[in-house]
Amino acid sequence: MARIAKIEAQAQERERIRLEQRQRVLEMRNQPPAIPAFIRIRNLAKALRQPLDKVLKHTVTKSNRRFYLKTKNHQPAEFKGVKQIVLPFRVAQEVAEHFGIQIAYDDLEPELSEPSVVSDEEILGLRQPVIAVMGHVDHGKTTLIDTLRKQTEASLKQIAPLEKHGMTQKINVCEAILMKDVKATFLDTPGHFHFFRMRTSAAQVADAVLLIVAADEGVLLQTEESIGAIEEAGLPAVICINKVDLFGEDSKGQVDSIVNELRSYVALQNSPVLSISGKTGAGLDDLRHTVWKLVSGLASDQRLGALVGPQTHAEGLVLESVAVKGRGTVLRVLIKNGKLAAKQHFIAGMIHGVVRSMSDAEGRDVKRALPGTVVDITYSNKSKNVDAPNEHGFFVLSEARAKQVLEQRELALEFNDCLLPAVDGVLAESDAEYTSMDAEEEGQDVTSVGDVAEADDVINENDLIETKSIIVKADGAGSLASIQDTVDEMSGISTVRLGIGNISVKDIDVAVNGKCPIFGFNVKLRKREAKLATERGVRVILRSTVHELIEEVTAFEQLDATSG
Numbered sequence: 299m300a301r302i303a304k305i306e307a308q309a310q311e312r313e314r315i316r317l318e319q320r321q322r323v324l325e326m327r328n329q330p331p332a333i334p335a336f337i338r339i340r341n342l343a344k345a346l347r348q349p350l351d352k353v354l355k356h357t358v359t360k361s362n363r364r365f366y367l368k369t370k371n372h373q374p375a376e377f378k379g380v381k382q383i384v385l386p387f388r389v390a391q392e393v394a395e396h397f398g399i400q401i402a403y404d405d406l407e408p409e410l411s412e413p414s415v416v417s418d419e420e421i422l423g424l425r426q427p428v429i430a431v432m433g434h435v436d437h438g439k440t441t442l443i444d445t446l447r448k449q450t451e452a453s454l455k456q457i458a459p460l461e462k463h464g465m466t467q468k469i470n471v472c473e474a475i476l477m478k479d480v481k482a483t484f485l486d487t488p489g490h491f492h493f494f495r496m497r498t499s500a501a502q503v504a505d506a507v508l509l510i511v512a513a514d515e516g517v518l519l520q521t522e523e524s525i526g527a528i529e530e531a532g533l534p535a536v537i538c539i540n541k542v543d544l545f546g547e548d549s550k551g552q553v554d555s556i557v558n559e560l561r562s563y564v565a566l567q568n569s570p571v572l573s574i575s576g577k578t579g580a581g582l583d584d585l586r587h588t589v590w591k592l593v594s595g596l597a598s599d600q601r602l603g604a605l606v607g608p609q610t611h612a613e614g615l616v617l618e619s620v621a622v623k624g625r626g627t628v629l630r631v632l633i634k635n636g637k638l639a640a641k642q643h644f645i646a647g648m649i650h651g652v653v654r655s656m657s658d659a660e661g662r663d664v665k666r667a668l669p670g671t672v673v674d675i676t677y678s679n680k681s682k683n684v685d686a687p688n689e690h691g692f693f694v695l696s697e698a699r700a701k702q703v704l705e706q707r708e709l710a711l712e713f714n715d716c717l718l719p720a721v722d723g724v725l726a727e728s729d730a731e732y733t734s735m736d737a738e739e740e741g742q743d744v745t746s747v748g749d750v751a752e753a754d755d756v757i758n759e760n761d762l763i764e765t766k767s768i769i770v771k772a773d774g775a776g777s778l779a780s781i782q783d784t785v786d787e788m789s790g791i792s793t794v795r796l797g798i799g800n801i802s803v804k805d806i807d808v809a810v811n812g813k814c815p816i817f818g819f820n821v822k823l824r825k826r827e828a829k830l831a832t833e834r835g836v837r838v839i840l841r842s843t844v845h846e847l848i849e850e851v852t853a854f855e856q857l858d859a860t861s862g
Contacts, residue, residue: 335407336709337385338384342393346399354380356396365383367385373717373718374718408691424603425606426482427602429485430507430508431487433510434518434521435488439508472484477586485503501533505593505602506589508589509536511556513542513545517560538574540574541575542581570592604670605669606637616630616646616690617632617776621773625676633668633673638673645695645703646690650700654676656673656674658671658672680697681704683704767791767792768793769794769815770816771816771817771818772821773799778798801822801823806831809834810836815838815854818838818839819843819844
């Protein structure tokens with residue numbers, strides 16, 4: 299009897315599970331299809347449960363073996379084949395409405411969590427404060443940080459002696475003890491005018507700013523630019539009048555003059571002012587105490603909150619990416635929430651990777667990275683993309699979710715590459731073209747977009763500016779972006795290839811095909827590549843400072859066509 303009862307109970311349990319599964323299927327059928335920001339047309343047809351031919355007929359027209367979006371409410375796009383057709387959500391929504399189907403938006407893109415919004419599963423803790431050190435070039439920012447660190451931990455390596463030409467050309471990261479074992483993460487930013495992007499990026503991720511002004515030079519161009527970044531980000535600041543040792547006991551009058559000028563800026567009217575010397579260490583105890591009071595106030599205002607619970611995946615921002623021999627691309631990441639550990643999947647820009655190892659600014663291995671700290675990450679690349687991300691969000695996700703996010707970002711790029719130019723006159727002609735393509739389906743003659751442009755002389759060849767092509771390589775994504783920002787302003791220069799790391803055979807191949815030189819910042823030309831470049835007549839210009847490299851690009855731009 300007991301055996302029969304057991305068999306009956308098992309049968310009842312199987313029936314219960316079957317009914318539950320059936321109910322879930324029915325509920326899912328009643329749910330509107332969830333469509334992400336971008337979707338391939340084949341997948342949209344499946345989601346809508348409509349034949350692909352019907353969806354194609356409503357969505358695109360065909361001409362000269364190419365497919366064109368029919369919609370007039372979106373910038374025109376051209377696709378090589380059905381497999382290549384990618385639709386943004388708005389177009390997918392229009393298609394669904396045509397078939398009388400409602401769809402829901404499936405937002406797959408991760409965003410940084412807001413510590414002010416804490417769920418029951420999450421824990422709110424305090425993170426290490428992040429301080430951006432800003433000011434004009436050669437006003438003593440790096441020397442100050444070195445002295446500050448040396449006073450608290452003498453064994454730490456110094457940054458300034460390692461910098462080429464005594465110039466900061468990247469965001470240096472270090473930690474220093476303030477008071478009562480409270481640590482802060484300092485972002486030492488470059489002061490040269492070419493590095494505007496780096497300074498802005500540091501201000502955007504910092505909690506406060508140390509504004510360094512040299513007593514012998516006062517307020518200069520990048521000082522004003524730094525003040526603008528402070529104001530835009532709404533950050534509290536501590537003003538440090540540095541190099542007072544140059545004036546001895548007569549420094550007060552010079553300091554007062556600079557302070558009066560600084561007080562004219564709204565963003566600095568309530569900022570504390572300190573007279574210091576990064577070289578001698580004078581005033582640094584006051585500086586530590588002042589910064590400690592400032593960050594204590596931020597903590598009281600809950601502006602240093604971070605999600606640290608076991609349910610919180612690590613989130614952060616990529617400050618820099620560099621190619622390191624033997625380690626591949628290394629990401630320098632500021633952790634904002636959660637705890638980062640090895641073997642976790644992450645997404646950053648167009649990279650889906652798995653964390654291999656982590657180290658701090660001193661090169662020491664780190665097992666876990668906590669909020670407010672910066673770590674250098676080596677990783678296994680799980681994507682086909684090799685472009686190193688910079689100034690992108692860094693998100694730890696499940697492997698499946700990371701693949702979904704990367705696919706969405708790739709589809710977005712694919713779709714943007716298929717968009718047709720919307721210059722004056724062309725968009726209207728493209729709309730007329732769609733009507734003509736509809737006529738083609740009825741057997742009428744069709745004029746192609748190219749024919750329309752040629753007939754109407756939409757682009758006047760006399761108005762075209764002749765440009766010279768170049769290839770740019772750099773040691774990191776931050777410096778590469780800074781160089782590109784400047785090069786983009788040169789009307790006579792067009793960049794055909796950008797990359798991180800030493801000059802490669804591929805770079806030389808592209809240079810030969812494009813008949814252009816290669817400019818490299820802080821990278822090497824190895825013997826094999828040097829020999830190949832010489833044999834194939836490729837000019838390679840290497841420089842160790844950004845401003846010298848920009849000068850070389852400017853000189854190339856100004857070369858007479860016959861002499862270039």
